[in-house]
Amino acid sequence: MEFKDLIKKILRYNKDSNITLIDKAYNFSKKKLEGHKRASGKMLIEHQLDVADLTAELKADDETICCALLHGLTSRGVEEKEIENLFGKTILELLKNLELMRQIKNNVTKNNYEQEGLRKVLIAASKDIRVLIVKLCDKLINLREIEYLEEPRIKKISKESLEIYAPLAYRLGIGRIKSEMEDLAFKNLEPEKYKTVKDKIDSRIKNAEQKVYRIKKTIEQRLKDEKIDAEIKGRVKQIYSIYKKMSSKDEYKDAIPYDVIGLRIITEKIEECYNILRIVHSLFRYVPDRLKDYIALPKPNGYQSIHTGIIDEDGSIIEIQIRTKDMDENAEDGIAAHFTYKGIAKNKEFDKKISWIKELVHENNKVDINFFSDVIFAFTPKGKAIELPKGSTPIDFGYMLHTDIGRTCVGAKINNNIAQLNTELENGDVVEIITNKNHNAVKDWLKFVKTNKAREKIKHDIKARTGLSINAMQKKEEVKEEAGYGLIKLENHKDKKIRLAQCCNPLPGDDIEGTLNVLKSALIHKKNCINLKNNNKKCLARWIDPKNYYVEIIVVGKDRVGLFTEILNSASSIGINIKDAKGKTTNQNNIECRFGINIDGLKTLMDIINRIRKVKNVNNVFVNLV
Template sequence: MDDVAITAHSPELTLTSSTHTRMMSDLPPLSAELLNHPVMFSLVEQQQRRGCQASLESVQTAFINAYHSPSVEALISRHREYLPSADFDLIRRSYAFAAVAHEGQRRQSGQPYIDHPIEVAIILLDLRLDTESIAAALLHDVVEDSGVPISVIEQFFGQQVASLVDGVTKLSGYESKSKEEAQAGTYRKLIIASADDPRVVLIKLADRLHNMRTIHATPPQKQQRVARETLEIYAPLAHRLGMWQMKSELEDLAFKTLHPDRYQEIARGLAMRKEARDRIVQKVIAQLKEMLAREGIKAEVTGRSKHIYSIWRKMERKGVPLERIYDQLAVRIIVDDPNNEVGACYQALGVVHGKMNWTPVMQEFDDYIAAPKESSYRSIHTTVILPEGLHCEVQIRSTKMHEEAEHGIAAHWRYKEGFNSRSDRDYENKIRWLRELISWRNETTDREFVDMLRAEFEERVFVFTPKGKIIDLPEGSTPVDFAYRIHSEVGHRCIGAKVNDRMVPLDYQLRNGEIVEILTSKNQRGPSRDWLRFVKTPSARNHIKRYFRRLEREENIIAGREMLEKELKRFGLMQVSFEKLVELAGPTVRSVEDLFYQIGVDDLNERALVQKLLGAQETAPPPSPPAPTQPMARVSASGEIYLEGTGKIASRLARCCNPVFGEPIVGFTTRGRGVTVHRTDCRTIQNLSASERNRLMPVCWGNGSGPNQWFPVPLRIEAWDRVGLWRDISNVIADAGINITDINQGKRWANGRTVLNVTVSLQSMAQLSPLIEKLNRIPDVIDVYRKT
């Protein structure tokens, strides 16, 4: 739906009553029945509210006129070209009903609103979709804009059309929700409906494409919102469904809206080089055509323009100017040999690499025919260096591969009987991710569901099973994500992984082209809660969470407490009030037991909670002084204490707890050695007797630590001993810009487990958490925590 304006109705051609009756009798029975349905009275009232001079007879007359109008005949003519036996009355009836339902409405561009559903239908006609899809495109806004009940659509246009219209209609009942919540609910509804019938998403994408083509007529603020939504949701959705052509246009239109200056700069740069570029491309095309014909390969060779958004992305990713983007020159070879489409593609590759005076760039070679993407995309990509020294990208594919690459799931209408052929493996591969996504619909909120959807749109890595099957995963995925993509039981039984025949830790981030083998236990052992710290895919995360939710509540409470205490121990936080953590956790946590349970089932992340605690400690006011009359002393980063009215007094930082700048601290007045500064949760302070507590004094940190002021922090690292372990640990610490002041090996067990004691110098607590996180990711490191 687009924003609409209401305009006064211009009186239409009025028919005499006898003519009106005769023309009604000429309509097919279902259309005649629709004209006498009570919904027509609703449309009369709707038009009157819009300022139209409407009556039942005028609405019926408008319906009859639209039913026979040149506009609908033009649509039918296009449809007849590829589906001559279609139910054309359904299209006429749909167009006529949409015309009267939208009468009096105009788009913000000033055009009659009916132009929009017509344009959406034309986009679907270009995709050669079925009659029900064209009818639904014409009707897609009548429920939302004109208040037509979906039951009326089902009665007069069929169950399929009603289902499609309902799928693209925004959710009702979200009036009390925020705009973001309502939008998330609508996305969820769209995806669920699309998994059952992909025509829903095709109609929605066509709707969005036309709205983007006419976005200049909308207010600037809306332009920005719609363009961002297009880049974040709709263009990636088209890409995941294999619809390259639609995805490219959506991206360019959104980019032009969001960054008009950058878009024009690139467009001008391309235009300046266009003549020279076209001259070279035409020369390449002529040479290829001649050589392919000489080799007896029947093929079409065309130039292929790169769309502006993809050029900008590559410029940003590589940090280079426009003139350094090599594959601005691109051609495509589409071989025409239905009986030997794969062989003909490789013959054409042989011509490109072996028969031409060009140099292949082997690191730019991808064979998606031998190893199709999980979406079933098939093509050969290669880049060659021309005699002029320019790089030129060459794509090679068959006619059928080209149709599927350009139009994705929509192309299946040209080769299969619609979307109902479950034996069509290529089609099933294209929508499998959709079906996996909706399998979690009953266990996620609308926002969680949309987060899962966004994860599917991230950059992808393509890895192989040992049998050569390609698995498509989001960038940053781990062997655990891979295991759960194979099957939930493989994930639950996973005990290790090999990548290219080499053992890797389970949090290893997979890279393109790697062969992944999952090692499994014969017994059901279940996943580890630690996996939730590093898995990337929502599917893996949800399988793990589902497993733990099915455990007894008491088990999850115990496990949650252990996880929280372990995380607190990492930072030396031994005396933290759990009630304080309940407050920090937010309104969804009502008790300490609830806190432990939510951590146990991963509804609450213990690391994020401890980080929140550390942040609260750094910004918290100093603790209340034990004696109200005692003045507050300030501690410098080097541990020196300054007392107002007295000046500097003898002091030192306690070695038992090694306080770091930003942590809550307290002073203890010693006998003869001045004041020792401890952390407030230090065991020494907690174990003071009542008489000794009188010697405490309130202190707080000064304005900040200087560039040359450091605090020693001892860390205990438990790991499996191996060659290079010390080197890896020291490299991680050095890369963080942190100095090591002391290092020694602690206890070592016979099974190879060892303890390493490392003291590092930090300037503030803000450095500790990222360092511990990085050390924990080193292969064979079991645990890292701060010693107290």
């Protein structure tokens, strides 16, 4: 393959191509790869050309072809800034995503990966569909030259191609890459079975060539009589698909199916497809259960065609496919047929009928480069893929596996490295959750978890253990220093941060005592709190009487008609002005009521709290000094 041949191919479908840019990419890559050879002995730049040539067969745009010529340079030490300065940010991003896909695949396949999950990861990591095109072309070129590698690597690459990349090509509808990749991988993995199937197919083809030629001439004559313009081509089914049919259907029992060779009829309009089907069925007997209308009901990857099977004089079955030129192009090139070089708008009406492509392609046939921007895929050590929103953490991952795994999480390993629980996961991360059966959900997790499932399970677990809603706990904790310095005095201790203990919820009027910790803060308990008994670092504490202090009251209770009004009336009945009153329902039919008041002393505050506590359905009262 020579560079001038690549340019000729590009200009045949894109006369406005930026040849200067492509030439610069080729020469830059050639310079950086000078002296580097592949296992086959070919210069590495020749491989770059082969990949670019295959993308050009798919009528790729200039940026995609440049990406094919430059792929792999970032992993060889070429500075990203240099690439950006020469070729622009878009091409750099394509190359960076190619490198990310390589790293993810290498990381995940060290484990017993889940095939479908890894395909999703690679799609998500690519961000721009053009990256997948270059990746698939690169993999296919590698398979074509794989015999120069050692046997273990041949098996490994072929297995990945068959299980990951060929299905990915199928998902994107790129039939030409999918078929060749499957046959080459099958040949490497099962050489004896491959040879057996191929020999049987070759024998069948020799006997069928005259038969197919006769059928082709019969159909061509009738189409000419009815003035229908169509092209009829013979086609041989791929070896791997024949093998799968032999292996899966009892009716064949390792025998070659009749329809290893068939005909494809290509015309201009959809209505002509159905006219041709009528003609074919009028000329030959057909097999009813072989009739498939994928024009009316396309396959999930967008494939459209009519399939039918006709019975020849000797009883053999010949498969016939009928489709338009646009459908044939889509069957061969898949999504690549919908985002060719800039400035060409193609098949807009056809695009509208293909729902999966509508999700990936804008009206001007420009690919949405962020079609997986909101999700990531991470793996368990055993290879199970977990889909998560972007920004998710090991805690989110644990809860997606099972509530108990999330709840008892005490640590995590990401790609075999110990990580913080608030670490944001990336595509392809392998995550191991470390658990302790005696551990429970922590309120601070709510500051960084991303998934609704994790958030709700954490709240539920805390409520089940403490009897407090998260809002009530937050408001109680907000007392902290302000409440401490305004309401509580520690004996013989200065500059201590003060918090109210959640275990016993001390309020003005309760006898209190503090405990000290290594963080130089004091935790205030009721004196009868069980958690004080075995603590040796106690300190004396007492309430003090504030004057003209503004506080916020938070009340949590079981919802009923009139509860909010009764709470406010009980507080205002002693002549206190209520400010900023708010109420809302929380989970499980509970309500939270909050309001602000100015108090002239501790006695007033105690009186208000006692009045509110007497209101029916009130469960807890908290104080927050603002």
